[in-house]
Amino acid sequence: MAEFNVNLRGVGSVSVIDVKGYLDAHTAPELENVFNRLLDQKQYQVVVNFDDLKYISSAGLGVFMAYVETMRENEGDIKFSNMKENVYNIFDLLGFPILYEFFKEENEAIKKFSGPEQS
């Protein structure tokens, strides 16, 4: 029913995950597979591009929570970009913006990784 697509690409040392469609309990394992692959390859700097995501459920949010700690322990992070307003509202309601960094554009998120960590 609900379609979901996930695509992984590398921009420099940063891995960008494009998510598309509906991310819920049924499609979350696909995204988990991608994160597991990243862990295997020791890629800890991740930007998730939400440009084509239409819907995210609590199980979808859980995926990021499950991996963010490992990324941060290894001097990486999961950052979010290109989020539509309705999707952002879900994150916002839960208080994600306090714990995660959100960017309008993917570039900014990538830059944040490569840039000197002054702040």
Place this chain on the structure above:
Amino acid sequence: MIKTNFKFSGVRGLENAILLSIFLFLFNLIFPVHDVFVLALIHEGIVFFTIYFLYNYLHQSLVNKLDAPLSLVLNIGILGALLFFILSIANSAYEADINGKISFNFFNSLLSILLIFLFIASIVYIFTSFRELFFLRQKKDPSTYFNTMLVFFALSFFSNILLLIDPNLDYPHSAFYVVSIVLICLNSIRVAWIAFLTKKQKYYLLGLSIILSIVFGLAFSLLIDSKIVRQMIYTFSPGLHTVFSLVMIYGTIYFGVIFFITLFHLPTAEAFDRKAQEVASMMDITKLITQVFDFKELADTITTMTTQACNSDSAWLVTNTNNGIELNSVHKIGYVDANAVSNRLLGSGDASFEQIEVIDYDSLFGDKKFVEHHFHSVAVAPLTMHGKINGYLFTARTRGNSFDTEDRKSLQAFAYYAAVALENAMLIKESIEKERLEKELDVARDIQRKILPAVVPSTPQLAISALFVPAFEVGGDYYDFFELDEDNLGFVVADVSGKGISAAFIMAEVKGIFESLSKIVQKPSELLTKVNGVLKGNLQRRDFVTAVYGVINKKTGKMNFSRAGHTPSVLCREGKVERLQPPGIGLGLDFTNSFSNSLKEMEIQLKNNDIVVCYSDGIPEAKNSLGEDFGYEKFEQIISDNCGKNLDEISNLVMQDLSLFSKDHPQHDDITLVLFKWKQKQ
């Protein structure tokens, strides 16, 4: 009197035959010699009908012997040999006697009549057996040929009488006799049943038939040549003598034909056996498919049968799985070898055989001995179901010819059966899994139902209404009320992430935590921070809980609450709605100070007719068939439009609009709606 009892049917064949035999016996005692035409005619008639009724009777009783033609043949053989034996004894005994001078004393005629009865019974039995063999395995009804022969037998029988009128009138008898023999020859060719015998049975029949052909031949020659035998039977009844000789001729010709046809069938006997075995094993397998739920067990049967049917040395069956191929069953080959060969042939799951293929093993792998078995050729057939290949059936020969068309056909058939069985097994597994999930959901629903409060603690000043609509896949919504003290009522509306039984268990855990902590901690923000702390060790990383916790003073109408990532509450005051969204992140998202730092408390002094609404995201996130959300605005609009109505009416209206909105879309999350209405004391 007697005549009326003679019904010309087989029903009373035995009684009629016995009755006639007694009649015949008495007749012969009274008229030992019957050379007068009328007497002879009556006598012949009695003999004929005795034979006729006996034939009818035996024909019926032999029907159930049809499954074992060989035992029928054996019976014929025994009787034939017996007849031959008696004839030879009679021949030699009388010849040793006074050289053909026969005295018709009483004892002799009694003995000869008894012998005659024995002859009649035997030849009728033999002839009836011939008849059954004749009809055996005939697709078209050949009864016309047989009945024609019977008519000519009868004509030959009665035409003897003519000789009594005029000794020169022998040509009709000769003519009928010859035609009968010709018909015997024609009917003897119908021996289709031989083909269905096994190889062993064919050898048996081959030996038996040549002996029987000779025995019947000798019996016939005795009947014709031996004066004494001829005289004994002929004087008794010329017709009987004719029929006797005809049956002996039938036996000689029939078994001669059987001998040669069996001989010609011998070379193909093995192939026929194999084909028959194949058909039998196919039937077994069809039966198995519907009975065996365990695919492995069936796969074992299939590989075993494949080696038999294809005359090969090994067979094995693999199924496609997510990570390559899985070996299900092996026959006469080791698991390791079978795995190695299939991996070589299939590659790492990329290569596939769309249809049956025979692979020349040597040319493919050369002399590389990577497995213990060295095969000459390997045949592989895909297990195709609905155009999808679910696995492969392999069979291999270590030497000899490659697989021919017949072998391929067998392999294909077995592969097809395996595909069906595999599909069946998968469907059964799926339905069991589905049943298990449904059971699990029932348990989850049960937990949820028991956790939610049965009654709402309304007071005259504070009206409370709570509505809960579970989704098919239990969502994890939870609401509760706590009587903290005489004045204060605590309330919580929470939503556990995830669905099903895991969500239900977390929900139960959360209830316990809230119930115990609410008695100790008064401040909502403090309480939520404590709940978060307790959850730290008890929640998986990916799970979280959103909640609104508040305390209402039932006397003053002062309400204090905090929100941990939950959907904002709504305050409706004088027809205007206000979203109450104090900051705060969800429980379980973070276990550092960020949580407590983010959490703010909100205090509201409720006024008369104020309505406060707490709800779960099942309402704003309800979807319609286009995938659109119901949304917050629509929800808040309903509240503000109906602010003056009582709480149950309002929740009914919300549910009405919701179900209208998502009428073509299944409810995918629990819906919780808790409303408070404050009535100021006048």
